[in-house]
Amino acid sequence: MSSNVVQLPAGPHWRVLVAHRRADVRHVLRTLIEADHVAIVEAADGDAAFEQLERARYDLLVLELDLPGKDGVTLMQLHRVLLVHERIPAPPPAIVFTLPPEVRGNVTLTDHLHSLGADACIDDEPRSEAAAIIDALLQARAAASIVKPNVA
Numbered sequence: 001m002s003s004n005v006v007q008l009p010a011g012p013h014w015r016v017l018v019a020h021r022r023a024d025v026r027h028v029l030r031t032l033i034e035a036d037h038v039a040i041v042e043a044a045d046g047d048a049a050f051e052q053l054e055r056a057r058y059d060l061l062v063l064e065l066d067l068p069g070k071d072g073v074t075l076m077q078l079h080r081v082l083l084v085h086e087r088i089p090a091p092p093p094a095i096v097f098t099l100p101p102e103v104r105g106n107v108t109l110t111d112h113l114h115s116l117g118a119d120a121c122i123d124d125e126p127r128s129e130a131a132a133i134i135d136a137l138l139q140a141r142a143a144a145s146i147v148k149p150n151v152a
Contacts, residue, residue, distance in 0.1 A: 015057065016060045017053065017058045017061050017093075020044070023044070046071060057093075061093050062122075077116075095117060100124045101124065
């Protein structure tokens with residue numbers, strides 16, 4: 001006996017925007033975080049990234065700090081304005097900034113980025129630990145999205 005229940009393929013669960021001027025860095029980031037449950041969109045400058053943010057919701061933004069066009073901080077702040085004005089409120093995405101070597105160890109800068117709402121900072125030349133940071137952020141979002149029943 002056949003069933004009339006059709007299994008639909010499960011699409012990507014997480015949407016990630018990677019915005020960096022260098023194609024090689026975007027490729028490395030894509031390779032590090034690519035998984036069946038993650039859809040990755042790339043942008044080469046801040047203006048292209050902003051266009052993507054206007055079109056769709058994202059769970060994670062990986063932004064180059066000195067992105068051409070609109071820099072990473074400006075992009076993050078403009079995106080928050082977009083989210084405030086949406087009909088259906090959505091939680092803001094997690095934010096990861098890529099930092100160049102000359103400012104990577106600047107605690108004043110990283111503290112400032114965290115105070116603005118950045119969740120993490122990674123090297124502009126991403127290494128395998130970047131994948132662990134990104135995975136942890138997505139797992140934290142998954143845990144936060146689980147609806148817990150009210151206890152009487």
